[in-house]
Every structure is written in structure tokens, then in C-alpha cells.
Amino acid sequence: MRARDLLAPFPTVTFDTPVIEAARLLADQDLPGLIVVDDRGLPSSILPGTQVLRLAVPGYCQDDPTLARVVDEQHADVFLTSLAGRTVREALPVERRELPVTDPEATVLELAALMARTHSPLVAVVSGDRLLGAVTLQALVDGLLAP
């Protein structure tokens, strides 16, 4: 079994997609994360769902649990309002890390190691200059355990 056998089409966003729209895509399609593509349609960044959340959390709350605690439920609106108008570009992390991207020939072991190492529940599959789709954690585990 190779990546080509496990991949499925996967929706993408661009740098200009509003963050709120990206969050809705994640929620509506029950996605484990998002693929951000560049002008050529190739993966430029891949955000696990937990890191999409990061886009929505004010910096002063990221690392201080006590500050996050004092923002009560009446301020959840503020939380969402703060997203309005922000695009994926503005919200992307600055650091560059290994992207969970591979080719159709990747083995299941390679896919598992890549997901584990990058903490990403999805891996984009690229052939030449074309994004073929993605292998999700769920598809990989299902494939591995299939009789």
C-alpha cells in the first residue's frame, strides 16, 4: 500500500482566504487540517486543526492559561469578531518547519513517520507540479488495519 492508494481529494485554501472561512471549511467538512496553496496550486503550508485554532487565539492568551480563563463566555463574540477581516496570510506562523508533503510512492511507514514527526494528521500528496490530494490520519489507520 502506497500514498497513491490512500489519498483522496482535499479542499485547499489560499493566503487570501479569510480565517473565518477557513475555520468554517474545517468545521463543515470535518477536516483534520487545512492545506494552504500558493499561486501554482502547490502546498505552501499545512495547518493541523489545532494550529488553525491558534490563528484565532489572541497572542496574549496563547501561553498564559490564567488570561484565557478570565475571558468568560460573554466574550466569545469578541473572540470571533477578532477574526473578521483577517486572512490566512496574516495568521500563518512565521517559522518554517518540515511540511508534511510527499509523493504518490510513499510507503505506509513513511506516511506514518511523517505524520508523527510533523504532528500533522494529514499529508499532502504531490506529483511533479500537481497536488493530487491528501492522506488523512484516519485513512492511513483504516488502511493499516483493514483485513
Place this chain on the structure above:
Amino acid sequence: MRARDLLAPFPTVTFDTPVIEAARLLADQDLPGLIVVDDRGLPSSILPGTQVLRLAVPGYCQDDPTLARVVDEQHADVFLTSLAGRTVREALPVERRELPVTDPEATVLELAALMARTHSPLVAVVSGDRLLGAVTLQALVDGLLAP
């Protein structure tokens, strides 16, 4: 909206659960991760799905993509066989990190910050000495975006 409004019952595993059974639970119930409980039924470790995969990847392949590449599809069986007999205890990471655990009063912002910081798509909710359930990334995003 608080953690108590977003939580749902969540299956747990113990240190003695075989890794293969833990993987099947993840696949069959489409879980974003696993909660490992101690003798008292309280969360001792919380593994995102990507880190459950790590339990299944031989050490020599974790950080070396070229080694993972050379293990071809005929060796996927070996990959699974290597799991046989291993329990969650043997496979848990050694390092101790912040656990994504909170109480029922946690705000949505607190939940989002905790998931982002710990890279965990689930947060266990504990009240006193009882595990009430978990808030998943999906439940949180759905709750945040609900009209």
C-alpha cells in the same frame, strides 16, 4: 459557552491496553486521539492521533525519511506485526509535557489556547476526581461557529 457545554463521553484506554487495540479504537470510532487513564480513571496521558502512530513506527524510521522510504508495501505486515504484544505503557513517550486537561468551567478561549499549545485535538474534562469526558477540536469549532 464553557467546557461543560461542549464535552461528550470519550472512550479511554489504560497502560495495559495493547497498542493494536488502541489503534483499532481510534480507527473504528474516528477519534482524534486517545485518553490513557490511571488506576483511578483519571487522565495520565493524552495522545493525539499522530502520536498514536508514533507508537507504531520503529525508532530507526522516526526521523529518517530515507529509511522509511525503503520499507516497501510488502513490509507493511512487519510494521503491524511489530505492534503485536506491545502495550500502551511500553509505547508511551518518556518526556512529560503539559497535559490537555481542564475543568468544566474552562472558557472557549481557554480550550482553544490549550489545544493550540499542546497540539492536541482533544481536551479531557475533569471535575474533582472524575473524568467527565472530552471536548474535541471538532466540537469546539462547531460550537464557536454555531449561529
